[in-house]
Amino acid sequence: MFAIQVKNIKKTFENIIAVDNVNFNVEKGEIFGFLGPNGAGKTTAIRLLTGILMPDFGNVFIEGIDLVKNPIKAKMMMGVIPEIGNVYADLTAKQNLYLAGKYYGLSKNTLEKKSEELLSTLGLYERRNDPVRTFSKGMKQRVSIACAIIHDPHILFLDEPTEGLDVQSRRLVIETIKHLNGKGSTIFLTTHNIEEANKLCQRVCIINKGKIVAIDKPEILKSTFEKTQSIEISFDQKINRNLFVSDFISKIDLYGDKWRLYTNDLDKTIKRVVTLAQKNDLKIISMKTYGPSLEEVFVRLTEVDR
Numbered sequence: 221m222f223a224i225q226v227k228n229i230k231k232t233f234e235n236i237i238a239v240d241n242v243n244f245n246v247e248k249g250e251i252f253g254f255l256g257p258n259g260a261g262k263t264t265a266i267r268l269l270t271g272i273l274m275p276d277f278g279n280v281f282i283e284g285i286d287l288v289k290n291p292i293k294a295k296m297m298m299g300v301i302p303e304i305g306n307v308y309a310d311l312t313a314k315q316n317l318y319l320a321g322k323y324y325g326l327s328k329n330t331l332e333k334k335s336e337e338l339l340s341t342l343g344l345y346e347r348r349n350d351p352v353r354t355f356s357k358g359m360k361q362r363v364s365i366a367c368a369i370i371h372d373p374h375i376l377f378l379d380e381p382t383e384g385l386d387v388q389s390r391r392l393v394i395e396t397i398k399h400l401n402g403k404g405s406t407i408f409l410t411t412h413n414i415e416e417a418n419k420l421c422q423r424v425c426i427i428n429k430g431k432i433v434a435i436d437k438p439e440i441l442k443s444t445f446e447k448t449q450s451i452e453i454s455f456d457q458k459i460n461r462n463l464f465v466s467d468f469i470s471k472i473d474l475y476g477d478k479w480r481l482y483t484n485d486l487d488k489t490i491k492r493v494v495t496l497a498q499k500n501d502l503k504i505i506s507m508k509t510y511g512p513s514l515e516e517v518f519v520r521l522t523e524v525d526r
């Protein structure tokens with residue numbers, strides 16, 4: 221049985237088709253990323269998958285349970301962290317957790333134990349009795365996460381979980397996602413952050429204008445859609461861009477003191493720069509090679525007609 225099964229869902233707002241006949245499955249225990257440019261339909265899709273919106277057509281099954289026919293049972297399986305925080309600003313962090321725990325029917329003992337544990341692991345323990353309105357954005361996001369996972373959900377849905385967070389909060393959020401996944405939870409997240417999705421997700425789905433344009437493991441998407449590799453190189457002296465020009469180097473960029481050369485033939489490019497350094501008596505300070513990036517795949521698949 222799949223953790224999430226989406227069959228032909230469609231959602232229209234007046235004349236805008238936000239989600240257009242979308243089909244996909246998420247395996248149990250997977251970290252699944254939903255990527256797309258602004259307005260692609262990510263938030264609408266996550267709202268349809270969590271029962272906040274009803275589809276015009278199609279079905280969503282959560283661990284085999286039909287979300288439309290059996291919403292309460294399906295929702296008990298999930299934790300949801302929406303794009304805009306859903307915590308109560310006038311309650312303390314601890315009160316927010318207690319409220320969420322009661323909503324999911326946790327016993328007093330479990331609630332006390334889980335709250336203590338989550339407040340500590342999410343770095344909120346010191347401030348547990350302060351009203352959430354006095355918290356930073358990152359702290360509010362952590363309270364929101366704690367509330368969503370207090371009942372150990374089978375599936376966690378996160379809409380842009382690290383958007384606008386500082387490095388520390390971002391790390392804590394990512395660690396929490398990995399930790400939950402390690403304990404067996406399925407993770408469904410939407411994001412703009414392609415590098416984060418590349419590192420975190422076992423599979424990604426790229427959506428554009430409400431339609432799925434690609435769905436696979438990041439490495440497979442990269443090798444299927446993008447052949448360009450690159451090398452980044454820096455020398456001890458300034459050099460002229462024209463020295464790199466050749467028919468197998470497709471693009472030459474300069475970032476600070478580093479040259480980035482894009483190519484379909486890495487071997488020839490490396491030999492070329494080494495020969496160039498020898499001939500011109502240049503010292504190579506650093507050289508790194510890069511495979512195709514998920515960002516390049518994303519741009520390629522979503523730039524059409526934009």
Ligand SMILES: Nc1ncnc2c1ncn2[C@@H]1O[C@H](COP(=O)(O)OP(=O)(O)OP(=O)(O)O)[C@@H](O)[C@H]1O
Pocket residue numbers: 233236237238256257258259260261262263264265
């Ligand atoms: N409640 C609504 N009423 C009317 N149109 C809506 C509504 N919600 C979304 N839309 C439209 O549906 C389309 C998809 O929006 P959605 O918010 O799902 O995209 P998104 O991929 O989450 O974008 P972003 O990355 O900017 O958050 C957009 O054209 C948007 O304007």
